[in-house]
Amino acid sequence: MGPGVHWRRLDAEAHLGYRKGKQSGVWFVRWRNHHEGGNYKQLPVGVANDINDKPAAGILTFAQAVRTAREAVARARTEAASQAAGPAPTVRSAVESYVKERDARERRRTGRDVRSDAGTKLRRYVLGQEKRGNQEAVGSAPLASVPLHALTEDDLITWREGLPEDLKVTTKQRFANDLKAALNAAWPRLSADRKKLNPTFLAIVKAGFKAERIDDDDDASVARDNQILTDEEVGGILQAACEVDQEQGFDGDLYRIVVCLAATGARYAQVRRMRVGDVQVSARRLMVPGSYKGRGGNGGSDPIPVGDDVIEVLLPAIAGRPSDAPLFERWIHEQEPGGIAWKKSERGPWKRGELARPWKAIREHAGMxxxxxxxxxxxxxxxxxxxxxxxxxxxxxxxxxxxMIERHYAKYIATALEDLARAAVVSLVPRRNGNVGPMGKRA
Incomplete structure (x- = not known):
């Protein structure tokens, strides 16, 4: 190729350029910028591979240069359109909008001015927060200031790798899930003005939060192996819960909620949202609300059959109470004015994290x-x-x-299927006089 600049069209208003240098050629790209008077803008792309069409480190073939140039033009056009349309949305603005929605939903659900669990985590590990109680002030993560149109997979991976090392792997994954939900929620919210986002925004978010990048299968498997209880051990936990209930003056409230957890296998967050009407005595059934995990929450309830013993334990919690009242409540204590003693003030539903303290006593009583x-x-x-x-x-x-069942309980599935298959085994070899009979001879 002779001296001078040679152009190859990428689209109607963008071109890949090649210029021969003293030692090697270079690639660059130009495109028309309508947001600045229609003039062309230009960027370097890389050093050209003038030897062959095989990929090599530090130099670009024609095909590689075309791909790199197209990506550069797409980013520049998206950024220009976003800036022309007004302030560019950032990770911070997306998370703040999501937290506001989650906090509002939590207030509607509880009737109190409380923060959602997602809001608490995202403030601490993305937005930053001031000193609160025993918690030290935390600065915002660098990710918070990244414009959504410029967000890359590496930005998300860097944030994940920067989470505190002392956090459990599964805890980090939950934090990542909350941030992923916040970013995904920004897409429909900006649907009327998509030019403020990169067209591949959702793909970037998905790639940056791949669960495989934090492989917690081994940790989760070990934890579950240590936490699979026999029926006798579950009975020991319930007996310990009854003893702690009596010792700490729960009036049966602690025992009832632990019995429900054991009988249904539901999450604590689900059980504490149950209502009196969810106990169907005649049908020996509990209606357990779906969890809030996943996009948009999980509406409705699932019917869980239980035994007469469980119904009998729950009867005191439903007798004479309206069907829409919280099923599980406990006494709220307040300090007497001018003194140090605490007294029962009123009853209210169990809150997030309130089971942690009595559970320590339960496992001590149970010897687990x-x-x-x-x-x-x-x-x-x-x-x-x-x-x-x-x-x-x-x-x-x-x-x-x-x-999820197949991923985390695979070996128990295999054992259960083997037991079922073994139950179908029958004796096939003919017997004579209690011994295996001889096989017939060939003619």
Whole structure:
């Protein structure tokens, strides 16, 4: 190719350029910028591979230069359109809008001015927050200032890798899920003016939050192995809950909610949202609300069959109470004016995290120092698998997906299926006089 600049058209208003240098050629790109009077803008693309069409480090073939140039033009056009349309939305503005919506939903649900769980986590690990109680002030993450139109997969991965090392892997994944939900929610919110976002925005978010980048299968498997309880061990937990209930003056409130967790295998967040009307005595059934996990929440309730013993434990909580009242309540204590003593003031629904303190006493009474409340859920899932229930039914009863059951309880599925197959084994070899008979000879 001779001296001078040679152009190759990329689209109606963009061209890839090549200029021969003393040692090698260089690629650059130009495009018409309508937001600045229609003049052309130009950017370098890279050093050209003048030897062959094979990829090599530090130099670009024609095909590589075309791809790189198109990406550069797309980013520049998106940024120019976003700036011309007004202030560009950032990760911060997307998260703040999402937190506002989640906090409002939590206030409607509880009737109190409270923060949502997602809002608390996103403020601490993305937006930043001032000193609150025993918590030190936390600055905002660098990710918060990134414009949405310029967001890249590397930005999201860098944020994830920057989370505190002492957090559990599964905890980091939950934080990532909250941020992913906040960013995905920005897309429909800006649907009327999509030019403020990169057209590949949703793909970038999906790639940046791939669960495989934080592989917690091994950790989760070990945790579940240690938390699968036998029926006798579950009984020991319930007995300990009854003892702690009496010792700490819960008046049966603690015992009832732990019994429900064990009987349904539901999450604590689901159980504490149950209403009096969710106990269907004659049908021996509990209607457990769906979890808020996933996009848009999970409406409706799932019917969970329970025994007469569970219904009997719950009867004091429903007798004479309206059907829309919270099923599980506990006493709220307040300090007496001018004194240090605490007294019961009124009853209210269980809050997030309130089971943690009495649970420490429960596991001490039960002699299981490492057992966690979620063990009741793990054990319920495995119990259903061992009883031969279809995986789809186990997933439905526990408000989760077949994929999650297969991923985290695979070995229990295999054992249950083997037991079922073994029950179908019959004796096939003919016997004579208590011994195996000889095979007939060939003619």
């Amino acid at each position: 120092p490492e057992v966690i409340p979620y063990a009741l859920r793990h054990s319920s899932i495995v119990r259903g698998l061992r009883k031969g229930l279809p995986i789809q039914q186990v997933a439905k009863l526990h408000n989760t997906s077949v994929k």
